[in-house]
Amino acid sequence: MLHEPAAQAGNDPASEFKKKVGIRMFIAYAVVYAGFIIINTAAPKLMGRQIVFGLNLAVTYGFGLILLAIISGLIYNAICTRKEDEMEAAEKNGETNE
Template structure:
């Protein structure tokens, strides 16, 4: 399961890296483009930056949901054994 979670994390990281690379590329090779005002007088640099923040949060939620899907609740026997081991350790 850890290998699967790591693979999902790397895929989502690569998705974010593509968007971030686009941001850096536009800033490096066409900085005048970032000065354009596409929506409500807010320049593209601000919109793209906030978009990256929102994308990071969305990808984190997706990661959490995908990795949570494989978690199985403990059986009654496992829960009882865990409780007994905690009592014995105290």
């Protein structure tokens, strides 16, 4: 009783593709994030080095992580939306994509 989804999600033929892309992009981001933690703990003095626009590595890396999250999110959305549209069009035409 009452356990139905709040909004019914239709069949999503692109879900496997999106999952793979998502994991790869997540791993790439996680590596950059891990680099930030490693530099902070293993070579903290590096964080004080000036990099660009008079900003040191700590600030540049921090802003970079925020910017990278935004850019990679937009790229991920573009890739997923294109695939979803392709798969939906193929489904409508009664074709299989493989």
